[in-house]
Amino acid sequence: MKKGFVSVVIFSCITMFVAFYACGPSGPETIKIGVNAPLTGDIPKVGEGTKFAAEMWLEDINAAGGIQVGDKKYKVELVIEDNESKAESAVKANTKLITEDEVLAIIGPQSSKQAVPAGGKANELETPMISPWSTNPNTTKDRPFVFRGCFLDPFQGPVVANFVKDEFGFTKAAVLYDVASDYPKGLAENFKDAWEKIGTMAAYESFTTKDTDFSSQLTKIRDSGAEFIFTPQYYNEVALIVQQAHQLGWDKPIVGSDSWGSAETVKLCGKDCYGLFFSTHYAAAGATGATKEFIDRYKAKHGYVPDDVGALTWDAMRIVQTAIQNVGELSGDIKKDRKAVRDALAKIKKFEGITGNMDFTEEGDPVKCAVIVRISDTGEFEFYKSVCP
Amino acid sequence: MQLLQNLINALQLGSFYALIALGYSMVYSILMLFNFAHGDIFMVGAYIGFGVATGLIALSKMGALAMPNWLILMLTVIFSMFLTSFVGMFVERVGYRPLRDAPRASAAITGLMIGIILETGNLILLGAEQLSFPSLVQTATYNLGGIYITNQKIMIVALSIGLAFALHQFIRRTKWGMAMRAMAFDYVVVPLMGVPLNKIAAMTFALGSALAAAAGIFYGIAYPVLDPYMGVLFGWKAFVAAILGGRGSVVGATLAGFLLGFIEIFVPMIFPSTIRNFIAYSIVLLILVFRPHGFFGEPYSARLRL
Structure with missing residues (x-):
C-alpha cells in the first residue's frame, strides 16, 4: 500500500514538473477570455445577446489573425459559461473560468444580481472582470479587479x-x-x-x-x-x-x-x-457610424436588432482587447498577466464605444450619457432624449 | 372598494392553486404519495396548450378551418386536457408504478426527478426563451364603479369552479368515482376485491393532469409569459393548498386553493408588500398548528375522504 502511494506521489510530481516545464518558458499560444452569461433561466435573451456579440467580436479577431501583444500575435479562445440567471451559479461559473479554464479576463455577468457576488469572486482570485450591463454600484465598489461598461x-x-x-x-x-x-x-x-x-x-x-x-x-x-x-x-x-x-x-x-x-x-x-x-444605454433606431455598422451586422446575422446588452458586451470586449494590447508583453504566468491586464484596464482613460464615449473613474466605472427611449406605436425603441452627467 | 377589487384578484389567483391542488390531493388519497412532479405537469400542460392554440390559430388563419376565437379556446382547453392526461399517465407508468412497493421516500424523490426531467427536457426541446401565450380572448375591461373586471377573470374563475365541481360529481356519482373512493379508503384490500389498482391509479393521474393542463391554459391567458420553470413555485404553493385543505379532500383542496389566493392577495393590502410571503405563510403555518390535518382531513390516514 505504502509503496504504491509513494510511487503515485512521485509519478504525479514528475508529470506536473514536465507539464510546467513544457509550457512554462514558451508562453501561451492562445489567450482565453471567459464569458459569464445567463443563457438559461429568467432572462435567456440577455444571455443570447451576450453570446452573439462576443462571438462577433471573436470573428473580427480571428479575421485579423489574433490579438497583437507587443511583437507577438495570440489566438483568442472564448469560454462561455451559463450562469442560469442565478447568483450562486454565476459565482460557480466565475470560479470555474478562473481556476479550471485559466482565462485571462472575464466578461459578464450581466445583471447585478449575478454581477455583485461574481465580482467578489473575481476580485478575490485576482482576475480582471468587466460587467457590461450591471448598473449597481456594489459590483465594482472596493474591487480593483472589477470594471463595468455602463453607467450606474x-x-x-x-x-x-x-x-x-x-x-x-x-x-x-x-x-x-x-x-x-x-x-x-x-x-x-x-x-x-x-x-x-x-x-x-x-x-x-x-x-x-x-x-x-x-x-x-x-x-x-x-x-x-x-x-x-x-x-x-x-x-x-x-x-x-x-x-x-x-x-x-x-x-x-x-x-x-x-x-x-x-x-x-x-x-x-x-x-x-x-x-x-x-x-x-443606447437607442438602435437612428444610430450612426460604428454603432450603425454593429447593428447592421448583428441584424444581418441573427435577424433582429441587438439590444443594449449586445452593444455593451461588444464595447466591453473591445475594452478588454485594448487593455490586453496595451500590456505590451504576456509572460505566460497567468497570475502576472491578469495583474498586468488589470493595470492596463485601470489606465484606460478615454474610450470611444458604440454606446457612447466613456471616461473611466478610479473605481473602474465609466462616466457616460443615458438615453431616454420611447416605445413607438409600432413597437420600436425610438430615441427620445439624451441625458448627460 | 379596494376590498372588492382584491376579492376579484384573489378569486383569480385562487383558481390556479385550487386546480393544481386537486391533482396533488387525488393522487395522495389513492396512492398515499405526493406527486411532486405535478407542478411541472402544470407547466407541460401550459406548453401543450400553447402548441394547440398556436396550431389552431394557424389553421384558422390559413382558412382551412375558419373558427371564431371562443371555439379555438374551447378546443384548446379540451385537446390540451386530453393530451396532458397522457403525460400524467406516462409519468405514473414510468415513475411511480415500478416503485409502488418501494419506500415512500423513494417515490417522493422520483417525483422531484421527473419534475427536473420535464423542466430540462422542455429547455432542450424549446430553448430557454420565454413564450408569449397567444391572446385567445380579446381582453375587455369592465369598470363597475371603480372595480375593474376583465372578461378573462370571469371566465377563468367560472371555468375553474365548474371543473372542480365536475370532478366532485364524477367522484360522487360514477362507478369509477366509487372505485376511487374505495381505493382511497384502503388501497391494499380493495384491489383484492377486484378493483383494478393500475387502472384507477392511471385514471387518477390522468384526471389530475387534465386539471393541471386547464390551469396551465388559464395561467397562460392571465399571465401570458411561459417559461420551463414556471411550475416550480406555483406547484409548491398549490401543494401547500392541498395540505391545508386536508390530504385527499376534493372540496378541501378547492377551498384551500382559494383561501391561499385570498391570503396572498390580502396580506399586501394591509402589510408592506416586502414582507408579503413572510406574513402569508406564517398564517398558513398557524392554521396548520391548530388544524394539523387541514380543514377537511381526518387524523386517520386509512379514512381519507375524496
Missing part, C-alpha cells in the same frame, strides 16, 4: 426622476420592484432618493422573484393617487406588470429603466407597452 444606478435613478418631472410635471410617484434582486432593489432606492427631492412617493411596493401576480400591489398603487409607476424590472416581468396594471384600470404612464431594453420586451408585452418610456 445612482446616476440612472435621478435621470428617470428628472425626466418624468420635466416631461409630465408629475408630483406623485409609485414604485413596484423585486425586493429579492440586487438591480431592481438598488435602482428603486436610488429613484426614491432622487424623487423625494422633487415630489412625493405615493406608493413603494415590492414583490419577490418568480412572482407572476401583482394585482394586489397594483390595486394599492392605483388607489394611492400616484400619477405614474416606475418599475425597474426585467422584460419578462415588465410584460406582466404592464398588462395587469391596464386590466386593473390603470391608464397613466409606466416608466422603466435599462432592463427594459431587450428585444423581448415588446414581443412579450405587445400593444400594452406602446408609448411607454424607459432610460437606457
Whole structure:
C-alpha cells in the first residue's frame, strides 16, 4: 500500500514538473477570455445577446489573425459559461473560468444580481472582470479587479426622476420592484432618493422573484393617487406588470429603466407597452457610424436588432482587447498577466464605444450619457432624449 | 372598494392553486404519495396548450378551418386536457408504478426527478426563451364603479369552479368515482376485491393532469409569459393548498386553493408588500398548528375522504 502511494506521489510530481516545464518558458499560444452569461433561466435573451456579440467580436479577431501583444500575435479562445440567471451559479461559473479554464479576463455577468457576488469572486482570485450591463454600484465598489461598461444606478435613478418631472410635471410617484434582486432593489432606492427631492412617493411596493401576480400591489398603487409607476424590472416581468396594471384600470404612464431594453420586451408585452418610456444605454433606431455598422451586422446575422446588452458586451470586449494590447508583453504566468491586464484596464482613460464615449473613474466605472427611449406605436425603441452627467 | 377589487384578484389567483391542488390531493388519497412532479405537469400542460392554440390559430388563419376565437379556446382547453392526461399517465407508468412497493421516500424523490426531467427536457426541446401565450380572448375591461373586471377573470374563475365541481360529481356519482373512493379508503384490500389498482391509479393521474393542463391554459391567458420553470413555485404553493385543505379532500383542496389566493392577495393590502410571503405563510403555518390535518382531513390516514 505504502509503496504504491509513494510511487503515485512521485509519478504525479514528475508529470506536473514536465507539464510546467513544457509550457512554462514558451508562453501561451492562445489567450482565453471567459464569458459569464445567463443563457438559461429568467432572462435567456440577455444571455443570447451576450453570446452573439462576443462571438462577433471573436470573428473580427480571428479575421485579423489574433490579438497583437507587443511583437507577438495570440489566438483568442472564448469560454462561455451559463450562469442560469442565478447568483450562486454565476459565482460557480466565475470560479470555474478562473481556476479550471485559466482565462485571462472575464466578461459578464450581466445583471447585478449575478454581477455583485461574481465580482467578489473575481476580485478575490485576482482576475480582471468587466460587467457590461450591471448598473449597481456594489459590483465594482472596493474591487480593483472589477470594471463595468455602463453607467450606474445612482446616476440612472435621478435621470428617470428628472425626466418624468420635466416631461409630465408629475408630483406623485409609485414604485413596484423585486425586493429579492440586487438591480431592481438598488435602482428603486436610488429613484426614491432622487424623487423625494422633487415630489412625493405615493406608493413603494415590492414583490419577490418568480412572482407572476401583482394585482394586489397594483390595486394599492392605483388607489394611492400616484400619477405614474416606475418599475425597474426585467422584460419578462415588465410584460406582466404592464398588462395587469391596464386590466386593473390603470391608464397613466409606466416608466422603466435599462432592463427594459431587450428585444423581448415588446414581443412579450405587445400593444400594452406602446408609448411607454424607459432610460437606457443606447437607442438602435437612428444610430450612426460604428454603432450603425454593429447593428447592421448583428441584424444581418441573427435577424433582429441587438439590444443594449449586445452593444455593451461588444464595447466591453473591445475594452478588454485594448487593455490586453496595451500590456505590451504576456509572460505566460497567468497570475502576472491578469495583474498586468488589470493595470492596463485601470489606465484606460478615454474610450470611444458604440454606446457612447466613456471616461473611466478610479473605481473602474465609466462616466457616460443615458438615453431616454420611447416605445413607438409600432413597437420600436425610438430615441427620445439624451441625458448627460 | 379596494376590498372588492382584491376579492376579484384573489378569486383569480385562487383558481390556479385550487386546480393544481386537486391533482396533488387525488393522487395522495389513492396512492398515499405526493406527486411532486405535478407542478411541472402544470407547466407541460401550459406548453401543450400553447402548441394547440398556436396550431389552431394557424389553421384558422390559413382558412382551412375558419373558427371564431371562443371555439379555438374551447378546443384548446379540451385537446390540451386530453393530451396532458397522457403525460400524467406516462409519468405514473414510468415513475411511480415500478416503485409502488418501494419506500415512500423513494417515490417522493422520483417525483422531484421527473419534475427536473420535464423542466430540462422542455429547455432542450424549446430553448430557454420565454413564450408569449397567444391572446385567445380579446381582453375587455369592465369598470363597475371603480372595480375593474376583465372578461378573462370571469371566465377563468367560472371555468375553474365548474371543473372542480365536475370532478366532485364524477367522484360522487360514477362507478369509477366509487372505485376511487374505495381505493382511497384502503388501497391494499380493495384491489383484492377486484378493483383494478393500475387502472384507477392511471385514471387518477390522468384526471389530475387534465386539471393541471386547464390551469396551465388559464395561467397562460392571465399571465401570458411561459417559461420551463414556471411550475416550480406555483406547484409548491398549490401543494401547500392541498395540505391545508386536508390530504385527499376534493372540496378541501378547492377551498384551500382559494383561501391561499385570498391570503396572498390580502396580506399586501394591509402589510408592506416586502414582507408579503413572510406574513402569508406564517398564517398558513398557524392554521396548520391548530388544524394539523387541514380543514377537511381526518387524523386517520386509512379514512381519507375524496
